[in-house]
Amino acid sequence: MTDNEHENEQVDERVPKRVIGTPAAGTSLLGDGESAQPHEATTSETSGVTFQDEQKARKAEKIVALCFTVTFLAAIAFIISYVVFQVGSLEATGASNFALGGTLTLALLALAIGIVVWVRQIMPKYSLIQERHAMASDDDTREVVADTFVQGANESGFVKRPLLRRTMLLAAAPLGLLPIVLLRDLDNSKMPASKFNETLRHTVWGEKNKEGKPLRLVVEGTGQPIRAADFNSPGGILSVVPEGYEHDLTALAKATLILIKFRPEEIKSGTNKNWTHDGIVAYSKICTHVGCPAALYEQTTHHILCPCHQSTFDAADGAKVIFGPAARPLPQLPITVDDQGYLIAQGDFNVPVGPSYWERGDAEAEARSKGGQA
């Protein structure tokens, strides 16, 4: 260190007696103790230390000075633009943000570049090797520690007073067992989670409206019930929600449908025709993979595409999976019309909608074994 200071003084005549940010003459950052620093540090000389070429350093100095000047100007510009650009309209706020952000970025960037150039091209380079000392303590120290431990154990009376020792162990035992008690709650048979199978298995389509009639299908967004005769253009699709639940997001998360109109001859055997009405088929909109809304529909190919992972379903053939990670077809909702010609649900889905879950099992096989259809 002394070496450097010495050199700096020699090189730069302009340096005043006390530079801002440095200790005053006669004091030191470390206080009085500094003189006690072992003198070998300086005697180890400058091995591994490379000083920069003075020519290049002078050049770099100019670059750094330029960077710092840019920082200075940009910071001034920041203050000016804070005053000049007033916020208010969207455009004015945008201009203000751009000016403030731009000048601040420029200021900080120039400062950072200046410091990096300073470090890399002006300060000396060090490549130092520091030897590690042995990890183990020496024999004497270890002996002292062992003696101290035994002495402490004896003085505590841990050996001599069995009552203390035993009651302490007694106190510790139940504390150690406490976590095992908590594990009991892993059994969730009485918790809400145990009803997942029940709640996920059913949607509101199985319910009745206030007059005790099956729920009508209504257009998502307008709440209009749909007359089957109105939904009469083959190739049509609608996003549909249950009457009375237009804004109940918990219900809609399971009950939202896509309604597709086919020419009767387009419908293939995979579709349950008893659950359709005049070429109108209703499928769950919830993808059976991870529950995204699968509603990208191509009327030419009858593909329903899920935007998340590209699962593709054949809408004409019971929404069977023809591509992608989904494991099961989109469940079909049994629909029919009421006496006024509006589309209604015959009942709930026969199988749970949406993605798989542990308790679901093979619900399709179960439905078939009961004589129903999946």
Added chain:
Amino acid sequence: MIRTTAWRRHPLARYAVLILALALVGMVYAAFVQASKPADAALASGKVDDVAAGKSLFQVHCASCHGLNAEGTLTGPTLIGVGAAAVDFQVSTGRMPAANPGAQMPRKPMAGWVTPEKIRQLSAYVQSLGGGPAVPTKDQVDPAKGDAGKGGQLFRANCIQCHNWAGAGGALTRGKYAPNLNEATPEQIYEAMVTGPQAMPVFNDTTITPEEKRDMIAYITQVREQKDPGGFGLGRIGPVTEGLVGWVVGISALALAAIWITAKKRQKS
């Protein structure tokens, strides 16, 4: 000449001319009836010229794929019943006449022969074949008269899965894609909804009413006019482009900066 002049003076001449004129009218009428029986409506509304002109345009520009009588062939579907709206949409967006029958009919500049007049004639001809949705009136598609809020609800329920929340479009299966809506005129948006061009499903007027369609048009046109507050919209197609730019540009800039800061300067020893 003298003979003719003499005949003109003949007492029976006026009856002869009348009969001749009647016969001519009858023949022309019969010819039209034979050529296009369903054109009665067009004839009644005085658009018979459009239908005839449209038919000749059709036979020159469309018949190679759609068949001489628009009955459809292996390469093109039948146009009977698609309506004038479908013709106006397909031809005014340059999709038809198609360059080649592929997975997707891209929007392209209109063919050289296409003018609004020709589109009207062609539409009249196809409309005369079997009806179908008509071209909307200016009032039906005026975004200023729509409620963008209601339209947004319908748009989010029925359109964004393919066309993206900002109408930027997106990919479909096997090379098909949902096009960007921001180049489409209000008329074209309406016509697309009501006719279901190519793979797009149909949203007919009885389930999504014309007023609701106008609301959706208001939403689409308002969204396209919105500025991108961040400066770059990046196509507004969401996290894909944003992530790509973030990773490629942002992370590489950070990596390069880190390399520059820590790089050891080669020293001449």
